[in-house]
Amino acid sequence: MIPAKSFIQATQSLGFGLYTGVPCSYLTSFINYVIDSPSLRYVGAANEGDAVAIASGAELAGVPSIVMFQNSGLGNAVNPLTSLNQIFKIPILIIVTWRGQPDGAKDEPQHQLMGQITPQLLELMQIPWEYFPTEVDEIQPTLERAVQIMRNDKTPYALVMKKGSVESCSLNSNLQVKSYLLTATSANLKPESSFSRHEMLKTIQTTIQNNDILLATTGYCGRELYAIEDNQNQFYMVGSMGCVSSLGLGIAISKPQQRVIVLDGDGAAIMRLGALATIGYERPANLMHILLDNQCHESTGGQATVSHSIDFSAIASACGYEKVACINTPDELENYLKSSSEELTFLHIKIKSGIPEKIPRPQITPPEVAQRLRQFLQTQ
The missing domain is CATH 3.40.50.970 (Thiamin diphosphate (ThDP)-binding fold, Pyr/PP domains)
Structure with missing residues (x-):
């Protein structure tokens, strides 16, 4: 188990500046840390496919980006991952949680099938992947491998996160409420x-x-x-x-x-x-x-x-x-x-x-x- 701070600061040192995605309980610490950070941007997306496209736009504009979501939403991201990122050669780093892991902790029934096929689905999309690091000394080598492949092959790279990989991190910031007037014509x-x-x-x-x-x-x-x-x-x-x-x-x-x-x-x-x-x-x-x-x-x-x-x-x-x-x-x-x-x-x-x-x-x-x-x- 690693602190969210250790991983996120390592990504910052490699130039990653924008996080986007859809929440998962496995990702709570990461999302909380990024939201609280004054030097990072978190964009909460309506769905996983939108998050992939947001991160891809940021990458085109020179801001390496990270997408986070649980594997039950991986299906929502298949379309842009295969017809945007792979076709246009737009590399983004994906953190996908492994709900329903076959040899892991018991999970809700809706995660059972996706849990069985998550690694194979990434491989079918020709997205290289490895397990998310669970020791601090694994973080830098993992990220360097990911960045090297992303840079050379211009492909997304996925880190599959098992339950209990990240220590708890509370949220200290409040959601910013933005008021506006209706202007439809x-x-x-x-x-x-x-x-x-x-x-x-x-x-x-x-x-x-x-x-x-x-x-x-x-x-x-x-x-x-x-x-x-x-x-x-x-x-x-x-x-x-x-x-x-x-x-x-x-x-x-x-x-x-x-x-x-x-x-x-x-x-x-x-x-x-x-x-x-x-x-x-x-x-x-x-x-x-x-x-x-x-x-x-x-x-x-x-x-x-x-x-x-x-x-x-x-x-x-x-x-x-x-x-x-x-x-x-x-x-x-x-x-x-x-x-x-x-x-x-x-x-x-x-x-x-x-x-x-x-x-x-x-x-x-x-x-x-x-x-x-x-x-x-x-x-x-």
Whole structure:
């Protein structure tokens, strides 16, 4: 058994600066210590997949990050771990607790199957792993092995934590309560749009500043953005559906002086709607979340989403976004993009369906996109 302080200070010495995840009783001491630390940042995520995306955004922005959750939530993280981290080559350190360990202490029945397959699941995802250290003199060698593999292979690395690995550590800080006013303006949104995604993306590209970051959600959004003009400040999400806003949160927290613009879709946003709650609580002033809503999954055949029955603006406002607006025209969008307001912003834009003919796929590979963005962020 080790003190939480010993492990966390060792990670700090290696450059890790952000922790995110979902609580587990095995992790209580770690989470408490990080929350109490003035030099570390803890972001409580709505689910494990969101935590992976938050940590990945921070890593792209130059802040090595650690994700913590219990193995029962490992399934929630499979999608971004396999289609974001492994595909874009984004290394993060994972601490996953081993609930339901077959030869361990008796646990609740819901942990039984996942307990049996946790190591195999990591191996299936091609994530190298080892057991979490339980002796102080094991901490540094364990972390150095992890960092070396992460640096060389650009892959996540997992530490599987058994029960009783960390000494108790109480929490001395109180949760910071952030008050806000509801600002939703959904009544101003027209029921139908006369403008396409292409027109809105072109407006965004021609209006933003050169050092702004553009993150495009899964599907046609990234492909259209690339087709209009490919730039080093752009990230084209593939897979990891619904994770782009959490990726943006990780970047925005790590680069507070740089504007981060998330281009989301209605289907993707609905898939991980809990991310809005985390973003609204963290409230980075440099994040602008733009939802392009065509009420369908266009890139998979045009199947309808349920966005026609959702008031996204009211949801964003209730989650803590400080500025919320409904946009109907490219001119309105341009005005918001040109404003110097330093508030977490949510813009809901209804768009008509349809894509340009012969829209190309990006010729730049996902790892190249990620590395290019890393380098861009380092120069800002």
